[in-house]
Amino acid sequence: MTHGAPTGIRFTKGHGTQNDFVLVADTRGDLDLTPEQVRRLADRRAGVGGDGVIRLAPTAAIARAGETVADDVLAEEPRAIWFMDYRNADGSIAEMCGNGVRVFTAFAESLGLADLDDADGFALGTRAGVKRVRRVAAPDGSGTWYAVDMGPWFLPGGQEAAATGADAAVAVRGWDAPRPALSVDLGNPHTVVALAEADELERLDLTVAPDVAPVPPRGTNVELVVPLGEERTAAGEVVGRARMRVHERGVGETRSCGTGACAAALAVRTWAAAGGTPAVDTWFVEVPGGLLRVRALPDGHVELAGPAELVFTGEVTLA
Template sequence: MTAPSASSATPTGGSRPDGAPSSTLAVLKGHGTQNDFVLVDDRAGDLDLTPELVRALADRRAGVGGDGVIRLVASRALPEGAASLVEDPRAVWFMDYRNADGSVAEMCGNGVRVVARLAEHVGAWDGSGELVLGTRAGVRRVRRVTDPTGRGADWYAVDMGPWHLPGGAGAVEAGGDAEVTVRGLDVVRPGLSVDLGNPHTVLVLADAGELARADLSVAPDVVPEPPRGTNVELVVPLGERTEADGGLTGVVRMRVHERGVGETRSCGTGACAAALAVRTWAGAGAPDVWTVEVPGGTVRVRVLDGGHVELAGPAVLVAEAVVDLEALPR
């Protein structure tokens, strides 16, 4: 791989001297709390992003490597994008997200922040006001925010849209609506389903030792099995802290197994699901703001009015490259 200039980054990479189409693809690599992605600036909608190409690009040994592949594309170029434009005509750009196994995914909370950073980088957004993005889970609105850690990172906050508990009040009263078996843990645990446009199952553990013992190299067994599969979050509540303004912030630590990927260093929608589940279990008086510690860093989850939830965290671009498509695994 060789580094291109930002202005030369095109999905097809130009042509060979004999006039035939080039077999290269310009990509970028980025991450949000180490949930990493291969990024493609395809605003013209020229790229045929097949499952085979996604798997090859995401391959960590023979490709670029990533938890998924995200294409920034014009909303008008996709049927799903047309629906986004109906929801909000400002959603001219669409986040086309694929899991590492090539499957299509509805949304990714870390990924949408990284796409916002990509849009800034390529000049599709100037970083002011809101970036309105189409996704398969509905329109998402992103804005720049101050890094609360004081480290000077590029932080972005995303209104993740509405969330709900598929099992309703009955699941809350019962402590969950699923039974989850995790390799390395000796008993079946109750899990609570949380939907953020994509499915999650959250189970609480007693302490950090249990969290460390869990083997997420294989997918946890969830019964009943959700029709679209599910991401599974293992959470340890760490209590609450009082902020300088007197407000309370809840703190949880999390690991996650993402459907179609495996264990990842972070999951944005999973962090929201974890905070929302613990807040639900805690009952009246629980904080509306949560810090979620993941192996790849820290994100902030805030419960908004109207049944929405906000996710804030860093987004980093680490490289630009030109990929030789003929050298990718087949």
């Protein structure tokens, strides 16, 4: 694509728990979206509107463009022929997005490019490695969710952070002082702060980005989470529940963040373990846009499950 030339782009609008995206199918791998064009597409007044833009492109094309992560993806999983090229609303490149992976999968499925009937699920490439997606039943039986193996997670602060529960400090506008926070990495960076009351969570002013110290090299998403305790499901499984709001780097506050929900659940689980409480592996995380399920898997990976919906399609002309 020649920069500056008017270009008609077919798009689909989709969301996962109201974390919304503009999706573009670039099956030949020859679409070069500039940061300005991404900002135009994501603009809620002058464009289509979304928390980010997702380009579906051949993983081989991403490799040809010089991104070695795409070579790593194909070496790990040759079936991961499609790549989720994710951009934040401000035009910056992001490693991946948990809600975006599910919406990407629904988009690929609508194009006939994803086989979720395969026993191993649908494999796709991201800048955080290979992700695998399968269909699961929604917890209330109301329909189908997508479950994503998000891969390995870790605490950048290591065992010391796990023991003390913090390795950073976060200040939110309106607070008298910064509060302790825990860094969690899921291929993209997160900083999680615990709050005691749901009322305080509702009152938070996230119109301004929280201050984080120390600031991670690539910035960070900030999750504010209220642990809501544990409950037993009808099947007898003990699960945890938490409520969260999130400020995403390059975007602002969003209605949901999939990797953020994982980070929040894993942080609450870490804090509970530090306090001597047996670890609960399954968590339901309430976000303003809906409900997500997070599971800590035995192999050190984490799984995210939730809905994905494609809303409408159209064409937009960009300079």
